[in-house]
Amino acid sequence: MIKGVTRRIVEIKNPADGYFERAVLYLRADVPPAGKREALRHAEEYLSGVGRFGGKTRRDLRPIVALLGLALLISLTALGVMLIVVTKM
Numbered sequence: 001m002i003k004g005v006t007r008r009i010v011e012i013k014n015p016a017d018g019y020f021e022r023a024v025l026y027l028r029a030d031v032p033p034a035g036k037r038e039a040l041r042h043a044e045e046y047l048s049g050v051g052r053f054g055g056k057t058r059r060d061l062r063p064i065v066a067l068l069g070l071a072l073l074i075s076l077t078a079l080g081v082m083l084i085v086v087t088k089m
């Protein structure tokens with residue numbers, strides 16, 4: 001018995017990464033068919049974020065890093081003030 005399966009795929013040759021030769025993405029069956037350009041745009045958008053911090057770009061992490069740096073600076077300042085107060089006693 002032969003079973004026929006139809007799958008919609010998007011194949012990108014020579015992705016911008018430069019490391020891979022091609023990327024093949026299978027479109028989900030429950031998503032309504034989109035035009036060729038829209039499917040390609042979604043595929044390129046998805047691939048641009050893959051492999052970097054689980055999909056998050058460095059730009060997304062900048063506020064978190066800045067907040068952690070500020071918290072470290074405040075903690076060190078408080079520690080310095082406490083040491084000055086304790087040594088003067």
